[in-house]
Amino acid sequence: MDFLKFFNRDTGPSKNVAKERLKLVLVHDRTNCSPHFLDMVKDDIIKIISDYVEIDESGLEVKLTKTKRDSDDTMMPALVANIPIKKMKDKSRT
């Protein structure tokens, strides 16, 4: 948001703030996604990935954002998971 301050001395045009906030809220509304849902996703991801790598469960972060689709620049909701890895597990396990 820093570049906005450049245009408007004190704060950026409030409509841009409104629009950004609105878009984020709508991503959640439209996917009908509750914090509980995200927790469920998180738990399952931990379960599956733990078979292969040792992860830092406390640092794991799952959130909904939006991102531009490569083909036509349309905004798409995206599920982003940030998973800190402690170390790789022994491959012989599989």
Next chain:
Amino acid sequence: MGEAIVITSGKGGVGKTTTTANLGTGLSQLGYKVAVIDADIGLRNLDVVMGLENRIVYDLVDVVEGVCRLKQALIKDKRYEGLFLLPAAQTKDKNAVSPEQMRKLTNDLKEMFDYVLVDCPAGIEQGFKNAIAGADKAIVVTTPEISAVRDADRIIGLLEASELRDPLLVINRIRIDMVKRGDMMNIEDMIDILAIDLLGVVPDDEAIVISTNKGEPVVNENTSLAGQAYRNIAKRIAGENVPFMNMESNESFVSKLRKLFGLAK
């Protein structure tokens, strides 16, 4: 056979009732036979906005319960021959009517009128379900505020889930001065987010408050910008191709395409 259009918004206070009264009046100015239904049972208001509150003897619930015939409950407008109001009951609540009964009622009215406009209550509960039950089309009213646009988005999703596809958007209470300053979302911003077709834009206008005080829809006021905007919207509903007023459009406003997020729901 007429067409039933529900006017809805999700959020309260964005101007559903004012829009219903003005579009009803506007369409009857054009010579159509119009019935406006107040579906806000328990919190009726369309009657006072149209200035017909002292003529109510029977209401929507009386018709549904068979206390009176449909024609007995219809109140003729003060000015326009072809305009009638079916008022809501004030002493009952939303559960006094079922979606099935509303569907029948709207169908009966469609036999008698060219347009049947249903003023939907705020919210997404029983009252909303009743109001949209008999509708062929939907108009979503919103204002340039985060809360109103968010609720409009939710409503559009619910309408689509109820087979009311392609609702049209009316943006109410826009303030050009604030839009120019960048302190209010502009039309393009909202179309971009909601991704539905625009039916019209109504500027914030003191004349609305004054006309509501008097119980005479602002669409009758030739000098009022809001009145002009409502007349244009009425014509668009009737199928005329009316260009957007200067204040309605803004230089960068071109796209009315559904695109954002690629999400239909």
Next chain:
Amino acid sequence: MTEENAIEFKGTKQGLSICIKPNYDFQTIKVHLIEKLEKTQSFFKGAKIFEIKGDMLTHEEKEELASIMTTRYKMDISSCEKPSKSVNSKEEVFEGIVEGKTKFVKGTIRSGQKIDYDGNVVILGDVNPGAQIIAMGNIVVMGSLRGIAHAGSNGNTKSCVAALYLDPTQLRIADVIARAPDGDYEKPNNPELARIKENMVCIEPYLNKK
């Protein structure tokens, strides 16, 4: 002996009135009804049922009883539809407007509220727009009457409506309806009384102006 009392048949001018006593479950009621009709089958055949009374029963349950009586025992139920409403409209005109039972309501009656009474009504407060007062007798408002008032609701044309400030959205006396005039109008600030004169609602002061 209690068994016999679950259902009572009463003859009235309009037909049979079937009273269902409370505190019985629906199955017992059904069994009792069938027992009772089995015993006296030929007697009730073709009998006209005027109403089924029973506060404990739902509409569906009443329908079920009705269908047993019509299909199995060939009783006639055509005239019995909305029990509570049809009874009310047939009641006699309330005559107690000079001296009769009266309900006093203290406080403001607000939009959406409705006072419906089979006698005279006195409101110790205001009646706001959107509120409704319906009385079989007179209505007296010790405050401002801005809502809807219906006096003589079951047809007494001699009933009246009085208020300290009488400015109703709509005024009904018996079956005559009057409404406030359109647009601005002058309203005297003194108490007024409305009653029917020559089939019109007529409003006049009831105190000499001071």
